[in-house]
Amino acid sequence: MKTALVTGGAQGIGKAIALAFLRSGYNVCIADSDDEAGRETLGEYRHEGALAFVTADVSVEAQVQACVDECVRRFGGMDVLVNNAGIFTTTPLTELGFETWQRILGVNLTGAFLCTRAAAPHLCKAHGVIINITSTRAHMSEPDTEAYAASKGGLLALTHALAVSLGPEVRVNCVSPGWIDVSAWKKVSARQPAQLRAEDHDQHPAGRVGRPEDVADMVLFLASEQAGFVTGQDFVVDGGMTRKMIYVE
Numbered sequence: 001m002k003t004a005l006v007t008g009g010a011q012g013i014g015k016a017i018a019l020a021f022l023r024s025g026y027n028v029c030i031a032d033s034d035d036e037a038g039r040e041t042l043g044e045y046r047h048e049g050a051l052a053f054v055t056a057d058v059s060v061e062a063q064v065q066a067c068v069d070e071c072v073r074r075f076g077g078m079d080v081l082v083n084n085a086g087i088f089t090t091t092p093l094t095e096l097g098f099e100t101w102q103r104i105l106g107v108n109l110t111g112a113f114l115c116t117r118a119a120a121p122h123l124c125k126a127h128g129v130i131i132n133i134t135s136t137r138a139h140m141s142e143p144d145t146e147a148y149a150a151s152k153g154g155l156l157a158l159t160h161a162l163a164v165s166l167g168p169e170v171r172v173n174c175v176s177p178g179w180i181d182v183s184a185w186k187k188v189s190a191r192q193p194a195q196l197r198a199e200d201h202d203q204h205p206a207g208r209v210g211r212p213e214d215v216a217d218m219v220l221f222l223a224s225e226q227a228g229f230v231t232g233q234d235f236v237v238d239g240g241m242t243r244k245m246i247y248v249e
Contacts (some may be wrong), residue, residue: 001050003127004223005025005068007058007115008085010037011190012182013092013133016212017082017219022049024220026196029071031056031115033086050075058111059087061105068118077123080223083155084133090144101147108151109158113160116162124169132174133158133215136238153175156234163232164185165208170230173222178238180210205240 003193004021006015009030018041021028025051032038040051052074056067064096064107086108089100103232112132123130136143138152161173201208218237221227236242 001025001075002031002079003071003074003077004080004082005029005031005071005078005119006082006084007031007111007116008133009082010034010041010053011187011210012185012216013177014082014084015041015185016216016245017084018051019045019048020213020216020220021080021223022051025049026080027075029047029054029067029074031058031067031243032039033057033085034076034187035045036189040187057107058083058115059106061114062115065118067072068115068122072122075176077185078119080128080140081119081123081128081130082133082219083115083116083130084221085111086133086135086151088145089202090142092144093146096147101165103152104147105141105154108148109154112155112158119133120166120170124166130154130162130166130170131171131222132172134159134176134217136173136176136178137234138234139236139242142241159234160232169229171222171227173227173232174234175215175218175222176234176236176238177215178241179204179211179214180212180237183211185212204238205244208239210237210239 004026006018009018010032029052035055054067055062134155135152137149138156159174
């Protein structure tokens with residue numbers, strides 16, 4: 001049985017990815033800094049398959065190594081790493097503190113590097129797969145998102161660099177989600193009903209706002225043998241928004 005490690009797997013897109021792997025027969029280890037959300041997810045998914053939770057801040061080298069070691073100890077190896085953990089802020093450039101900049105890059109970009117470096121020996125042995133969750137913010141921006149955009153752009157570049165360095169033993173790709181409504185995938189204490197308008201759906205060429213399952217489906221494909229000739233690539237899952245020309249009328 002194959003094993004997947006999903007960082008940021010206790011809420012949002014990561015939680016949907018973890019569930020998709022469980023339902024596809026994988027052992028799953030989720031790493032998350034939110035202990036409350038992690039334990040809640042363990043309870044929710046206890047009947048779905050073999051699941052472990054490790055509390056870890058992916059920006060801290062020692063915690064990352066301990067997480068990978070625990071995943072391998074628990075399940076005997078690792079076949080898939082999903083670098084999903086990420087944080088976001090909107091702050092005007094002149095107010096963006098250095099500590100905030102460093103924190104966002106530390107989690108979103110350095111975290112993926114640390115997890116990949118720690119997991120690489122196991123993934124090479126298994127001829128495994130790495131999937132980085134980037135963002136359409138690596139391709140386009142709204143105001144006041146410099147730190148997040150830089151971290152996701154860096155993660156996209158890291159993806160093709162790793163694909164070249166780790167191939168042919170390990171395939172490395174990334175998925176860039178657009179607007180994904182994660183309202184129903186948050187921990188209970190933070191969960192709120194979705195507040196989506198008809199206009200929100202209609203502006204997407206696909207006709208709706210995205211769901212975490214949309215990203216999870218792409219991740220499952222990239223982890224599968226059907227994607228065996230695919231590496232170093234970025235897959236945008238955004239309902240067509242990055243291809244839509246918008247004019248003010």
